[in-house]
Amino acid sequence: MDAFINDLIAYSPQIMAGLKNTVLLMVIMSVTGLIGGVAVFYLTLSRANAVRTWVERYISFFIGTPLLVHLFLMYYGLPQLGVHLSAFTVCIIGFTLNVSAYNARYLMTAYHGLDKTELEAAQAQGFTPPEIFRLIILPQVIRLSVPSLTNQVIQNLKDTSVAFLIQYPDFFAQVQEIASTNFQFFKAYMTAGLVYLVLVSIIVLAARRLEKRLILPGFQT
Template identity: 70%
Template sequence: MGVRLNPFTVAVIGFTLNVAAYNAAYLTTAFNGLDKTQLEAARAQGFEPSQVFRLITLPQVLRTSVPALTNQVIGNLKDSSITFLIQYTEFFARMQELASTNFQFFKAYLLTALVYLLLVSIIVLVARMIERRVLIPIN
């Protein structure tokens, strides 16, 4: 077809399409879990469709999908190492190159694992803060 893209562009497009598909599924599932009587009550009260979406639907969908979206972010972080298949040298591939120059594979892979663990831990802590912030109290 004659289309030439650099590896970074291909990685961004691929991850964007993948993330969009999974996130759409998570948000659709959260939307389907909404109590439809709330939406009907809002319309009966005279809310415009945009107000129903902005004030009732969207906040509840985002609240209930935080755990699934967090898992998706962590999965994307782990999946980023696949980009070496399209000749994009990311963090893990760089660590492999470093290890192959000095033959200290254990140290390089241990450092890589610690960096990934740190990044995942930060994502989990941020997600927990978001979950606590948007928690719906049960009476």
């Protein structure tokens, strides 16, 4: 055990750098995924049938196919067409497309539960559709989806571990490195698991505080 801890300390700069990359990836895709999710959700409310159909197809495709395939397609496939993207760029694009699809789904579910007479009231008052979306729909739908959206953030954190399969030097990639030099696979991976557990706990605690701040009377989810 001592030897292993010594290794951990020796490699700590590398591990910290990996951890930084992991957290960075998670934060960026959580933000882009939320923005993307809202945008996709907005399109699902479109009056044009064609738009709705294609958006629904987009969501369904990204929910129904593995993230890894999208990452591999971009990272290992695109160079064949002369497009070379860095692992980081591939991750951001791939994750954003994926997370947006999921977040849009959650927002749609919340939307279905909304009291539609409120929307009629807003219309009757003379609000334009974009105003109704921004002022009436979005604030409610986001609040109702907070548990799902924060769960997605946790999912995002866990999914960053996939990034090392396309050579992105995230936390798990560094743990791999160490394990393959000292052959302490079990201890290394258990440590990794523990670190993810701690990170998830931090997100859970933050999410609880957020939920408390966002709560309105009558908005029990």
